[in-house]
Amino acid sequence: MRHQGKSAAPRPGTPGRLRIVAGAWRGRRIAVPSAAGLRPTPDRVRETLFNWLQGVVPGARCLDLFAGAGGLGFEAASRGAARVVMVESAARVATHLREQVQLLEAGDRIEVVADDALRYLRRCDETFDLVFLDPPFQGDLLDKSLAALVEAHCLRAGARVYVEYAASGEPPVLPDGWEIAREGRAGDSAHLLTGPIESPSF
Template sequence: MAMRVITGSARGRRLKELEGMETRPTTDRVKEGLFSALQFEIEGRRVLDLFAGTGQLGIEALSRGAERCVFVDRRADAVKLIRENLELTGLSGRARVVAGDSMEYLASLREKFDLILLDPPYAAGLLEPALEHIAQFDILRPHGIIAAEAPAEKALPPLAEPYRLCRTYRYGRIGLTVYRRAGELENEGSAT
C-alpha cells in the first residue's frame, strides 16, 4: 500500500518508503484520525516530527498549512528519504531535516513548537523518555500539543504540569494519545 499525502497543497502525492522492518509507517487510518483530531490546530504552526522515519507525518502537517517543520531521525537512510519526500511534495522550503539522536536533539533544543509528533519504533522504549524530555525541557509553546503513537494496549503516563494527558484514540492495534500544554494564564490560576 503506497503512502500518500491525504490533504492540502501536496494532496495525493506518493511518498517514498524505507526498506526493512525498523520503520513502520503510520497507517492512513491512524494518520487520518490524527489529523482530523488536530485539523484546526495546524495552520501557521511550528511542528516537530521526532523519530521522523519517512517524514510522512510532518509532511502531512506542512501540506495542511503548518508554518514549518523540523524532522529528526538518527538513520542516514531515513534522513535522505525525508529530504527526497520533501522535494517530491515541494515542501522543502518550510522544512529542516536533522540527522541525529532524538533525545540529544531534545536536550540541546533552543526553540519551542506548537505541535510535536511522536512515533518512535515501538520496541525501542523511546516514547516515555521522549515525553519526559519534552515536559522537562518545556519545548511546547502555550496551548501546544503532543501527539504520540503507541500500541493500543500501552497506557502512556501523565506528565507534570503544565502538561496534561487529554485523550487516547484507538485505531485497531494502534493508540494515539494527545497531550496539551496549558497556556500561561491557566498555569497561574491553577492552584484551585
C-alpha cells in the same frame, strides 16, 4: 513513523508508499524507504489525528521527533504548517526524507535533522506548537521523550503532543500537569493527543 525492530512486518496497504490525505499535496504519494521495522502511520489514523487538529495546524511550528517515513510531518506541511522539523536517527532514512522534501519543493518549510531524538531535545533551541511522538514500541523511549520535551522547554504555550504506542502495552507516563484531550485505537496501536492543561483544547 517508528522503527519497530527487525521482526516487524509492513502494515497492509502501505507497500513502499504513503498517501497524503489532505491539503496542498492531497493524494500525493510519498515513497517509503526500505528499512527494517519502518511502519508508517495508516491513512485513517492520520486522518483522525488531523481532524482533531483542525484549526491548529495552519501556521504551526511542528516537530516530528521519530520521523521514519515522514507521514505525519508531510501531512502537517501539506495542511499549512509554517515549519516542520523531522528528526530521524537512521542516516539513510534521513537522506531519503531530504530527497522527498526536494521533490515536493518544500525545503523552505521542512527541515530534516539526522540525529538521535533525545540528543536533539537536549540541544533544541526553538519551540513548537505541535509535536508528533511515534517511537519504537519496545523500551521506554516514549516516556523519556515526554520528560525530555518538558525539560528542554521547547513547547510553546498551548502546545499539543500526539503520542502513538502499543495497544497491548501500558499507556505513557504523562508529565505533571498534562491531560489527555483525545484518544483512540487502530489495530496494534493506540494513540492520544495530550499537552499541558492550560492548552485551549483542554
